[in-house]
Amino acid sequence: MRYLMTTRPTEQSADETLYAEMGKFIEELTAAGVLLATGGLEPGGVRVTSVGDEITVTDGPFTEAKEAVAGFALVEVRSREEAIELTRRFRRIVGDGESVIQQVFGP
Amino acid sequence: MTDPPTAAGPATGPAVTDVHARIDAVVKLESARIVAALMRVVHDVGLAEELAQDALVAALEQWPAAGVPENPGAWLTAIAKRRAVDHIRRSRRHDRKAEQYAREQDQPPEPAAERDDVLRLMFISCHPLLPTEQRVALTLRVVGGLTAAEIARAFLVTEPVVARRIATAKRTLAEAGVPFALPEADDLAARLSSVLEVVYLIFNEGYSASSGDDLIRPALCLDALRLGRLLAELAPQEAEVHGLVALMEIQASRSAARTGPAGEPVQLHEQNRGRWDQLLIRRGFTAMLRAREIGGTPGPYVLQAAIAVCHAQARTAADTDWAQIAALYGALARLLPTPIVQLNRAVAIGMAAGPEAGLEVADALLADPALRDYHLLPGVRGDLLLRAGRAAEARREFERAAGLARNAAESAFLRRRAAEITVPEPAGRTVGEASAAFLARDDLDPATLRSYGQTLTRLGRAVGEGLPLSSLTPDLVSRACVVAWGDAAPRTWNRHVAAIRSFSAWASGPGGERPFGAAAGGLAPASATGNAGVVAGRAAGGAAGLGDAGVFAGGLRRRPETGGRIAALAGPDLDRLWERADVAVRERTLWRLLHESGAGVRAVLGLNVEDLDLDDRRARGGAGRVSWRAGTARLLPELLAGRTRGPLFLADRRPGPGRMPAEADRCPDTGRGRLSYERAEYLFKQATGATLRMLRPR
Known part of the structure; x- marks a missing residue:
């Protein structure tokens, strides 16, 4: 089963140690065949809203930054517990903040 | 001895079951590294696995109260390593070594060294010395971190059987003194192909499982993919490893599309390609590129992956590059000249060069006894005949295929295909x-x-x-x-x-x-x-007059009979037979029993567990008394593995819904049917070229 882990943005800036540790973590998970895809997301972005027939396109940044997503990882695991365990390890590396794990269905 | 520090504070929190679930997750993710790290210390896969197990027990005792440590994998490894050092100290022989490990153990190993350890572990758990089923069980256990119960569920056998396979494998490896080392260069190809075989076998067991009833089985695909991907990182210079990964990724990409809503199989050319998992396809392409970069003559996995790539690249079934696929099957048939490969080649040629060309290849297979009961041969011929405009023959081949198919959904599908062909009723009788x-x-x-x-x-x-x-x-x-x-x-x-x-x-x-x-x-x-x-x-x-050959038996001749006696296998042949390690315990037991008892094959296959008197080494079955000697007696406990009733010799798989045997011929515990004479004879023929009756002593 697949899980998508998304991470909220934080104020802290990443230092070199964190980059090195994250690099190692990603390499390890890729090698183990668990991590399928990962990436960081630009702040803001473009919002596309539809109401009835009307479609509105708005450029960021947006005020409610808390809801935004700063990065994601798509993992393939045997169980929810494995996904949680991996996210624990991720959170331990990146420090204070919040991640959300959701199972991915399909295609 | 002090345990490594745990995360602050006893749990206000997690329920014990949560801790268990976490431990299980940690073990599945980390097992390979933990056991490999221990192998470095104790050089014995059995002991390493036991030490890892001990560490797990310690975790189960301590974590619910003390909290789960910050890095659970490292905690388990550290505990297990300490026990390993204790073990060595107790054995009092390698004091200096033990001291050295005691000093080293808290230093995390270099990542490269750690990777090599895991690779060594895979080579050992897939050692050619072990029969395939033991390799599979041991690999899933120590590298995949599955429990014996999980492996048993996935392979439709009982847990004691799996436990015994693992125990036997460990003992064999220990007795043979297999070193914890990477294979020598001249041995590498054979050893690697043994590893690849195990991984692909695990994958296929999951992939070919009928849908639905047990979710553990599809999970085997994931386990195999993980093992393959891991292996690709560990041995990146081996093209065949990437070939196998590419093959598995692309096959797995179709898993959602290959069954219809009612669980019926959907053939490749009819699959909804929108349901193919593009992410896995791209991973497969990437793996294939890595294989190509390494170059060299493509091996069987690279060739099969290349075929899978051809299918994955076609946007619609009509876009398929059949000429390329036919050429690849031709190359594969030179490496693996099996009738199944030839049959696939016939399909590809039929698509590339027309049905007559395909029939030419397929018709040659009609003379191959290995495909005698294989429904896909008439199925493929039916397809080709229909396209060649030979409707009446096509219909008969589909009917024949439907009669041979074991899977009910498949049989119904073939029957439908036959019914769709309208041909004038044949004149006269069929x-x-x-x-x-x-x-x-x-x-x-x-x-x-x-x-x-x-x-x-x-x-x-x-x-x-x-x-x-x-x-x-x-x-x-x-x-x-x-x-x-x-x-x-x-x-x-x-x-x-x-x-x-x-x-x-x-x-x-x-x-x-x-x-x-x-x-x-x-x-x-x-x-x-x-x-x-x-x-x-x-x-x-x-x-x-009477007994004449008539009009269609004209080609048949009687054969001289050798006085009614069948030549028995002689001493040296038998000795070699008993020593074969590549044969499953069921076959070894059956052959021994046939030889030692001198009983008929049907009588022996008809035995039930409850007929056996293990102490007196005899059984009373429906067909009379069967008795045996020490060779069989040694093997029987392993074969029985705690079973108390049902057929003594069981088929490998559970019967399909269309072929349910009578209750007396089914194991009440696993649902598997009695081993058939045909299958037993076939396996013996494959293994020895002889027939079972030749096992009777002179």
């Missing part, structure tokens, strides 16, 4: 109808009729029950007989030949009402008109 009429005679005794019935059933299955009797040529009959009984004992061959001759004579006689004409070719010269054929057929029938 082979099936004629057989039924022949067997309904009242001038033969029941035993003869039963024996004839077996022969004609097999004949009908081989040529198609729906074939008009007038199209049954001597050639067709000869080929069917050679495929079915060509390698049987002369006495068996002669029995079937006699039955067919009798049927043939009856069919050409006045009672048979056989429409004379087109098919008397065996007796008339090729240039003869139909009329001359009739005359020749009648003349022969009239002249030879």
